[in-house]
Amino acid sequence: MKIATYNVNSINARLPVLQRWLAQSRPDVVCLQELKAVQANFPDAAIRDSGYAAIWHGQKSWNGVAILARELPLERRRVLPGDPDDAHSRYLEATVGDLVIGCLYLPNGNPAPGPKFDYKLGWIERLKRHAAELIAAGTPAVLAGDYNIIPTEHDVYKPERWLDDALFRPEVRAAYRELLAQGWSDALRTLHPEERIFTFWDYFRNAYARDAGLRIDHLLLSRAVAPRLRAAGVDREVRGWEKSSDHAPVWIELD
DNA sequence: ATGCCTAGTGATACTAGA
Secondary structure, three states: OEEEEEEOOOOOOOHHHHHHHHHHHOOOEEEEEOOOOOHHHOOHHHHHHOOOEEEEEOOOOOOOEEEEEOOOOEEEEOOOOOOOOOOOOOEEEEEEOOEEEEEEEOOOOOOOOOHHHHHHHHHHHHHHHHHHHHHHOOOOEEEEEEOOOOOOHHHEOOHHHOOOOOOOOHHHHHHHHHHHHOOOEEHHHHHOOOOOOOOEEOOHHHHHHHOOEEOOEEEEEOOOOHHHEEEEEEOHHHHHOOOOOOEOOEEEEEO
16 A cells, blocks of 8 residues: 655646656555645546545645545544644545545744744644544554654755754754654654655755755654555655656555 | 745735745
């Protein structure tokens, strides 16, 4: 079973690239982030033509998340609990087969410090509370998405330039470590502990050609799932396609 | 230190992304 996550940076601007990648990579489950479309503007028919049933949570202008699968995902929740005032579409959770799939788009948080960074830290705390419940229940779960967190200095092309950035600030990295310590494993790093792996290259500064990237898209496996991990990778060539997202798809294969 | 690019909105300039 192949599970992927892909920040598309607009589902409608990305549709040709998404369809081409789905046909080539043939994942069983896909978590999408940054739909940048209201609920009614999700291209459901085109996704069906590609062979996937989808649930999604749209929003005007920004954010928006979706889960695609061969059979219709059974929705469990469409918001992260813990803040009734949070109107961002950044979390969607569903049952697919024997797995719970959490699709997340964690806030960017820049500039830091500031209200956006505070929102990011609060969002991470809520994610940790929810993730702890999944672990406590022994749920076989995958939390996949754009975390907007560079976990370590090995996950960024030039760490000294990112020290004050909301993606790399010490408190954000610490929160990610605390999340893993609950019993989640970072699938890409588990199978490729030393490799230089990036999932995002800025549109600026010819970043992809220079391989000036970041690893910020992650698939976290609960204890019940981790032993099933067989392969993991980044479809980085997709970032080089015409009209690509600034992120590349990231995938795992489970028994 | 700044803008470099891309997308959405809705009006031709701004916000936001990371």
